Amino acid sequence: MKKLLFVLSILLIGLLAACGNDEVIKIGATSTPHAEVLEKAKPILEEEGITIEIEEYSDYFLPNLDLDEGAIDANYFQHIPFFEGETTDPDKAYDIVNLGGIHIEPIGIYSKGITSVDDIPEGTEVIISRNDADHLRVLELFEAEGLIKVADDIEDPLTLTQDDIVENPLNLQFLFGEVNPEFLIEAYENEENTLVAINVNYAIEGGLNPLDDPLLLEGEESDYVNIIAARSEDKDNEDLKKIVEVLQSEEIQNFIIEKYEGAVVPVGGNN
Structure with missing residues (x-):
């Protein structure tokens, strides 16, 4: 009996440890529409075993710095030309990558x-x-x-x-x-x-x-596609890839169409 209790205790400790080690992916985002889109995706991602925490920003000049320094795991706020400027600017040269396009915000x-x-x-x-x-x-x-x-x-x-x-x-x-x-x-x-x-x-x-x-x-043909970015070392991270896949899914893209009524245009992963 004591041996059985000991084995059960070990299993319980292992289970608690596993639960305690569940990784939470922190994503930086400006509030509208990025954080709103991520909130919509949250329950879908949880079904895939991925928990995200949304860190909201009010400006465009901290999310890449925080990503590069490891304060967040990914961000969703910027279009491709802004991203390219941030990664080629010699004063910044952030070591980050574009994981995929989600939507366009016509200016x-x-x-x-x-x-x-x-x-x-x-x-x-x-x-x-x-x-x-x-x-x-x-x-x-x-x-x-x-x-x-x-x-x-x-x-x-x-x-x-x-x-x-x-x-x-x-x-x-x-x-x-x-x-x-x-x-x-x-x-x-x-x-x-x-x-x-x-x-x-x-x-x-x-x-x-x-x-x-x-x-x-601006028209829908804009090149200024908003993307998910991550550190270069995480470009093959399966959880981050799944996040992009969910954001590019028909369910989330339809949510963007219905909620923003054309003010935000989904790209369906075409960029």
Whole structure:
């Protein structure tokens, strides 16, 4: 009997130890839509034996640093050009990899006081965030509308200036990098007769409708796909691969379509 109790005790200790060692994968994400999408995926992942903890961020400049330093295991907040800038910048050179694309967030141009493209006054200021990877993206949006012409020989899209605009009949004044992305809504509220380029996640958080409110809106063909990133050493991690697989699944992609009604566009793993 004592021997049986001893064996059972050992088994119980082993079971408790196994439960105590269940790995929790910590994923950094901005709140809308990234954290919301991850919350939807949580129960599906739990059925696969994967537990995730979502660490929410309000800016774009810490999640890759925290990932590189091991504070989180993956992140979901950035598009591919931003990721590429973070990994090639010699001052950062984060050793991280793209595990797969999940969705696109079309960027829009908003104004508190200007109600249509035809009514944009000459000399209007355009506020763009200090996220360098979005600068050319915004200029291309204005160019597609025929409002400006961007130089064909831009060497570095991360160091754009007003001089890279070769045709600008309205003399629009592009303010590059003066505002953090999370403060774009504040700039929109406070600057009545300016144009503000706002990422869809901040637009939604600020109570704007990303489909109806912008004067200009990026199309679904955008190259700015939001991805899951991880450290290079974890590129073959099976749990992280399963997380990407679930986020690219029909169930989660349909959730994105239904919840955001076109303001966030799923890519189904095609990028």
